[in-house]
Amino acid sequence: MKPIDIVLAVAVAVIWGVGFVATRLAVDEMSATLLTALRFGITALPCLFLPRPKLSWGLIVAISWLLVAQFLAQTYGLAHGVPAGLTAVIVQSQALFTVAFAALFLRELPTRIQVLGIVIAMCGLLMICFTVGYDFSVWAFSISMTAPISFAVSNLLLRRAQGVSMVDLFAWIGLLAMVPLLAVLFTVDGPTVTWQALTHMSLLTALCVLGLALLGTTLGYWIWGRLLRNYSAAQVVPFALLVPFFGAGASSIVFGETFGPLRLTGMIVVVLGIAVMLLSRRPPPLVEVA
Numbered sequence: 001m002k003p004i005d006i007v008l009a010v011a012v013a014v015i016w017g018v019g020f021v022a023t024r025l026a027v028d029e030m031s032a033t034l035l036t037a038l039r040f041g042i043t044a045l046p047c048l049f050l051p052r053p054k055l056s057w058g059l060i061v062a063i064s065w066l067l068v069a070q071f072l073a074q075t076y077g078l079a080h081g082v083p084a085g086l087t088a089v090i091v092q093s094q095a096l097f098t099v100a101f102a103a104l105f106l107r108e109l110p111t112r113i114q115v116l117g118i119v120i121a122m123c124g125l126l127m128i129c130f131t132v133g134y135d136f137s138v139w140a141f142s143i144s145m146t147a148p149i150s151f152a153v154s155n156l157l158l159r160r161a162q163g164v165s166m167v168d169l170f171a172w173i174g175l176l177a178m179v180p181l182l183a184v185l186f187t188v189d190g191p192t193v194t195w196q197a198l199t200h201m202s203l204l205t206a207l208c209v210l211g212l213a214l215l216g217t218t219l220g221y222w223i224w225g226r227l228l229r230n231y232s233a234a235q236v237v238p239f240a241l242l243v244p245f246f247g248a249g250a251s252s253i254v255f256g257e258t259f260g261p262l263r264l265t266g267m268i269v270v271v272l273g274i275a276v277m278l279l280s281r282r283p284p285p286l287v288e289v290a
Contacts, residue, residue, distance in 0.1 A: 005227060005230070005231070008223050009227055012223050012239070013243050014242075014246050015215050015219070015220050016216060016220060016240075017242070017245070017247035017248075017249070018246060018247070018250045019211070019215075019216040019247075020078065020084040020085070020247040020251065021247070021255075023035065023074070023075055023084070023212065024084045024251070025208050025254075026205050026208040026209060026212070027075060027079035028205075029200070029202060029205045031185075031188075031193075031197070032076040032078075033072065033181065033184050033185045033188055033189055034189060034194055034198075035075055035209065036071045036075055037178065037182065037185050038213070039209065039213045039216075040068070040173075040177040040213075041174065042209070042210065042214065043173075043174035043213050043217045044172075045174075047171040047174070047175045050167065050168045050171050050172075051168060052168070053161070053164040053168050054164065055160070055164060059157060059160060059161070060169075061176050062154075063154050063157050063158060063161070064173040064176040064177045065176075066150045066153055066154040067151075067173060068181060069146065069150040070146075070147045070148075070150040070151045070154070072181075073144060073146045073147035073150065074087055074091055074144060074147040076144070077140050077141070077143055077144030077147070080137065080139075081137065082140050082141060082144050083251060083255075083257050083259075084247055084250070084251035084255070084257065085244065085247050085248030085249075085251040085259070085267070086128065086259075086263065086267065087144060088247030088248065089128075089248075089267045090144050090145060091147050091148055092240065092241070092244055092270075092274060093148045093270055093274065094147075094149075094151035094152045094155070095121075095274045095277055096118045096122070096273065097148050097149055097151070098152040098156070099118065100152075101153065105156070106156070110277075113277075114276075116276055117276030118273065120269060120273030120276055121273025121274055122273070124265075124266045124267065124268070124270035124271075124272070125266065126266070127262055127266030128267065128270070130262060130266075131260060131262055165225075166221050166224070166225030167218065167222050170217060170221050171218075241275055244267065244271055248267070
């Protein structure tokens with residue numbers, strides 16, 4: 001890879017890792033639903049000037065609503081005590097769910113090395129499970145675990161979106177995401193609570209929301225899609241393994257977040273298992289979108 005592209009890949013990992021901290025800061029002032037709606041709403045603004053991707057409405061809606069489920073789940077977990085660094089690891093575990101779902105539904109059997117990686121990552125998740133209940137609830141952890149599952153299913157659908165602009169696609173995904181998000185927002189939060197949160201938003205929270213939408217989603221996915229078009233997945237995807245480390249590092253600086261020996265070991269084991277899967281010599285085609 002060219003040096004500039006390596007810098008861009010690392011920059012994306014930093015943006016996505018710090019994004020978990022920004023989310024944690026924002027949910028101190030607003031609900032997970034409102035934050036997610038604002039994130040997708042800002043991301044959708046370019047669709048006023050961009051053409052709709054040449055994909056079926058059904059496919060775009062399905063991808064959009066799966067991503068809504070993913071971001072709602074991870075934001076809900078952060079709002080209810082799941083640490084930002086741990087959330088970053090949980091979300092990145094989507095790689096093992098993607099490979100597992102591909103084997104189950106598409107008959108794309110993983111290699112032996114990938115099976116080993118899945119086993120290693122699952123052992124790490126089990127270690128993390130044994131720490132649940134000390135500083136956050138089992139319910140919050142369970143909701144967070146649906147994020148990588150939704151992410152994995154959307155990966156399967158994104159395989160059918162080859163050759164389209166990621167900026168165009170995510171702008172329209174953001175637009176269609178507003179339908180379920182607004183319905184949930186006004187049903188759960190209500191107009192009064194929503195308006196109060198918007199009118200009392202601090203500058204820091206506003207910057208977090210803009211950063212999540214413009215940097216984390218629009219810019220981040222545009223760079224990532226560009227890199228995947230110019231290089232093989234084996235060269236690009238491993239940079240995603242840096243996200244949990246940047247997320248945990250930023251969280252420790254901002255919140256003083258610390259991890260007990262068992263949880264820290266589990267997080268490292270999960271990342272190690274994902275690395276084994278993604279760095280295997282003969283990855284299946286699905287890894288290109290995982």
